[in-house]
Amino acid sequence: MRMGIEPTSPVRPFDVERVRRQFPILSREVHAGVPLIYLDSAATALKPNSVIETVAEHYRRHTANVHRGIHRLAEEATESYEHARELVARFIGAPAARQVIFTHGTTESINLVASTWARQTLRAGDEIVLTEMEHHSNLIPWQQVAATTGAELRFVPVTPDGHLDLSALDALLSRRTKLVAVTAVSNVLGTVNPVATIVTMAHAVGARVLVDAAQSVPHLPTDVTAIDCDFLAFSGHKMCGPDGVGVLFGREELLESMPPYMTGGQMVRRVRRTSADWNELPWKFEAGTPPIASAIGLGAAVEFLSQVDMESVRQHEAALIRYAYDRLREIDGVRMLGPVPQHRSGLVSFTVDGIHPHDLAQVLDSRGIAIRAGHHCAQPLHTRLGIAASARASFYLYNMADEVNQLIEGIRHAQNLFSR
């Protein structure tokens, strides 16, 4: 279940009430007298006081651009920004902070690799191996690369029980494979994919591996050194951080060999009238003013999650998912998508016979329950599953079993409403 290495420290006790008190939004009402039950953390996570305060404090006292000014505020902002980078590097087990590039989110991180490394490396006849469970953000950039380079896309199928078919992957891999781009955790099925195994298989044929870790870094302890992936992308806002900041981790020699993604200020060392020399890592990939406050806020989020302890977060969620899965299966007409609870992280997806997910989400909203309904930016997977849309309840460290009970009651209420 754990991505990367085995836990080395004992799990710290988990006090969900204490955690919840740190999220001010949990005390608001959604409608008059109706408190918030937030089951949509796979879309974006709630923010703890420490993150909100860190961002506000940056604007209150340290507003300045980074890496430019000589003045005191610029020094403070730069120090906080680079400290956040070090915190993130430590959080994911990166060997060096210069391998951590701040982007605007997972989507930009993947587009960065597609626009630079992939376009520079891939030729007609090369193959990119994806999976049927990819989010659009880890699909469309590769469609574009294929269109411009002549490379071809191959897809690892999803088995009926929601896993990747690794024997099919084995058959797809060849010397033509230049890249395997795979999600660590499916945002629809919740499946935890064996990324370390996939990396080993891909490296054996000389292919590089990009891991879409948007749904894994927030929920599972992550060690990029143990996974041994070449690139790993994730977003700050899904892990209690601000939106507008994401991360690309990359293998150093690859990052060194790649041309810049965007050009402009900050990513250059020396500029002449007709040419320029690129800055060193990681700033070569951070053209323009970066999302300074958001990156500093992400640093605070990483500190918050580290204090709670990621192994504790994982176990708390695993218990919730098991409970939700079992309770949902008790309801007639509810069909679960994806694997058994032991092989999933963060979420449960399902359909309810006779009720469109949008209607279900609307009825639940009237009870203050926020879930996601639709195709979750994974249309090809829904096509594969033979459904137009699904409902998804996703969990994080601040969710409780009683909220699952409320979800169950809400679904039964919707069934009464629509099937009388």
Add this chain to the structure above:
Amino acid sequence: MDDLYREEILDHYRSPRHRGRLASPDATFEDDNPLCGDRVRLDVRFEEDGRIAEVRFCGEGCAISQATASMLCDDVVGKLPAEVTGWDKQKVLELLGISLTPIRLKCALLPLKVLQAALWRSVNQQDARTESAANFSRRHANLPDTTG
């Protein structure tokens, strides 16, 4: 908030009127909203005088899209196509008797868009030669592009 699903809407969803297909329709159109998977197909048959004699819809989707299709079909029989092409979101909201958020409004507007596209040919043969049915319906009804 369950007001969204007032009894009349639920009734149309659970027991849709005019559901099915016509054996030999004079006009047919189908469209979907890929964002949520709502899909509506409409068959129309005209009287000698051009009025709508019969209409049938089929498809699948949320209660809002399917109930709206049923209500629109109820309302459209006996009307001239020219009367219907002027309908806009106000008409749909009047039929439903509720207010809708922008995302759910798309669900409600899909059947109207399909209906107007199906009627397009009989309204103006000139337009028929120069633009697609979907464009026609969008232009005449000031409907937003529901394809997301």
